[in-house]
Amino acid sequence: MPVTRLQNYVNGEWVDATAGRYNEIINPAHGTLLCEAPVSSQADMDLAIHAAEEAFQDWRNTPPVARARYLHRLIALMEENFNELSITQTLEHGKTIDESRGETRRGIEMLEVASGIPSLMQGFNLEDIAHGIDEVAFYQPMGVFGCIAPFNFPLMIPLWFLPFAIACGNTFVVKSSPRTPMSQAAFFKLLDEVGLPPGVASLVNGETKAANALLDHHGMQGVTFVGSTPVAKEIYKKCGENGIRVIAQGGAKNFIVLMPDAEIDQVMVSLLSSFYGNAGQRCLSGANLLVVGDDKTYNRFLDKFVEAARNIKVGDGLDESVQMGPLQNEASKERVSGMIENAISEGAKLKLDGRRLNLVGDLPEACFLNPTVLESVQPDMTCAMEEIFGPVACVLRAKDLEETIDIIHCNPYGNAASIFTNTGKWARQFRHEVVVGNVGINVGIVAPMSFFPFGGRKDSFFGVVHGQGRDVIRFFTEPKIVIERWF
Amino acid sequence: MNLNTMSAVMTFVSKIENDSASFYDKTVKKYPEFEETFQAWIRENAKFEKQVKQTYFGVITDTLESNFSFGGLDSGNYDLDLVLPENAGLSEGKKKAFEIEETIKRFYLEAARLSDGLMADIPRLFRKIAKKREDRILSVSSF
Structure with a gap:
């Protein structure tokens, strides 16, 4: 034909x-x-x-x-x-x-x-x-x-x-x-x-x-x-x-901030959608997951997030059981895989390796990656600074909201940032101070509706x-x- | 089968509405005294399916978490037994209709609970349909 x-x-x-x-x-x-x-x-x-x-x-x-x-x-x-x-x-x-x-x-x-x-x-x-x-x-x-x-x-x-x-x-x-x-x-x-x-x-x-x-x-x-x-x-x-x-x-490098009082069970769906929806290939995707709080809070958040990311069904987007599709082409997969490798060489720890494929159905592997979670990421590492445009979450830590905002401001991009919290004071401070075009408060993908402008600042x-x-x-x-x- | 995504849930809604409508279509021949009720339910099933689809297609733009909102919803928990033996009496027919409506009600309530994080329209409609199913259960009991 x-x-x-x-x-x-x-x-x-x-x-x-x-x-x-x-x-x-x-x-x-x-x-x-x-x-x-x-x-x-x-x-x-x-x-x-x-x-x-x-x-x-x-x-x-x-x-x-x-x-x-x-x-x-x-x-x-x-x-x-x-x-x-x-x-x-x-x-x-x-x-x-x-x-x-x-x-x-x-x-x-x-x-x-x-x-x-x-x-x-x-x-x-x-x-x-x-x-x-x-x-x-x-x-x-x-x-x-x-x-x-x-x-x-x-x-x-x-x-x-x-x-x-x-x-x-x-x-x-x-x-x-x-x-x-x-x-x-x-x-x-x-x-x-x-x-x-x-x-x-x-x-x-x-x-x-x-x-x-x-x-x-x-x-x-x-x-x-x-x-x-x-x-x-x-x-x-x-x-x-x-x-x-x-x-x-x-491009974008969007921060998702989890404050210690975030309702982790309720926000998990938003986090998964933000980091792994569209296989991470959208300019509003979460890229850096910034967790604020002590070790106990951090470990509780991270364990749940990693487990949920591990369970995402990856495969053909026309299969209704599938929650994440492939990268758009082989070159994208190679680029994202290379950035994961580079992150490891810079000191990030691989908490979940999406290069180990687990697909729904018998599909060629050429364009697929499963969700990846990188831990111990520092704000100045390449993986935290540059757009990966793939299903990779870079996890960073901060001691409080002030440090969080400083970290966000060191990043050259300013497309979107979200905070998950139940504290109005923190949410208000974040909304007021953070220099990005689209701000989410307990919202993972800050996609402006057609009757609002699509924000964006800095690079x-x-x-x-x-x-x-x-x-x-x-x-x-x-x-x-x-x-x-x-x- | 796990109904992970909104799309899978919508397909399942079509299945249960069509399957139960087809049950009533067959059953009406056996119990002509309930023809009016069953024919109304068949029409209502088609309306429910249409309303769910319209709502889904209408709000999918805002339900950005649509791939992840139905964790734990398994179609295996809502299998409908649609076979009514040839010689089944009225009590068996009632029991079967009761089970079908009860199962569908359970499905809609659970789907509504799991999708509360989505835009309100979808769980609201699911609960409305569950309420209609409850009304049917009461009707069946009064046959």
Whole structure:
């Protein structure tokens, strides 16, 4: 049977990329070939951007309420195809089906919020700023925006941006992840059914060349990126040089703080989900487990955590008994395994070795790791400082909350941090002082809802306004001030 | 089988609702005097299944712990004995229906208890369905 080859979606049509090279997209749980995705060229990206430029004027003149109706229809189609969209994510990424369904729901929520654009986009005004003179602020769309998507949430992350951008009256180009392009292809099939005017939204599959073409094109007004910190920094710099807007969300090293009064039995589920959900491949995953308290408290927490982590069922994400899927590809597994080895060489103790596989079912081992717990981790060790992006918990200790906050502040990242405690004073101090973009209080994954901005500070975020919610409306619009007087 | 994940629990909900509906569908032929009640229960089972699925798909975005929230829930504890012998009398039929409803009620209550850490919607619905099952148990007793 011939292998399916993905196409680009440009100017309202499915088209072959001009480049002759294709990437094989492999199911990480089974090692089987799912499809091939084109490695698009600069010319392919230029075509998409040109179509978006051509579409802009008519689209911006389409009333916001009419633009929102396209989103309403798209929401209905996504609901109808909810399971198929979710299965696609699991197939190409490996995450469990529950995780994929959560991702689909999050994606739909972005469209739901964006469809409120007639309210969200409103400006403001004041009569009589001087005698007989009024002043009005309109928020206007700007033109073509684009998104460079990561592999870890292949459906949802482009939807942090696309629905808001087009609802505002802009046009948009998605450069999908070369590792997980199928989810966007499935989404654009639905988008095609909705009948958006050609060029309003386009999809280009590709790698660095296509991404650079998006960043460097003179027709672009702004770009969003979610991925690693080194690349986020590069993109931020490049967008600055090119004079375009940017939201660049980088990596993370999130601390989960367990205070001595944390309800360990109740929080265990949150901890497991935080450290091992999505096999640790999300920018809001717990990475460093910081335990505050004496030896007795520490040992009680750690023993329970290790036992619970050991019992996590690992396997094919489509198997409903499975609680953690594989890493997305072999290279990820090798990188994470290497970081575990390096941590041991730096003095960390292996409390639970996820490299010793225990899988549900007869599966190839290429992409799998079981949960790992590293103990005796010091704040300056590589494993505590750098993003592992895998199912590894690094356990550190602190004597009190002040030391805890100091340790968090020594880390270069600032995406999220959570505290588990029953003491309001500690929770309040943590919330107030900790320099991260998303704070959890007795919550393990601090994922902002679609109507709030997705926070991020320090090396986890480069830009001014953030994705989602009201922030992203400002990102996709430019205020125009009108001062008027009539004689 | 351990029902570790929300997804597995949802599949099990479909199974018990469909299995028990099919029991009543067969039983109604044996006891035509209860046709109205059993037909209503069959419709209600379909409604419960739909409501559970809708709730699950509606809140899965917020139930970030969905892979870990049902530790200890084992489908083996809720096996339904659906076979009613050809020559079974009314008392046997009542006993069987009672056991089925009692087992399903137990399942929903335990699933609700284990999922209290999830968004409230799911355990709330499970408890509501358990209450309906309790009503059915009282009905069966009064046959």
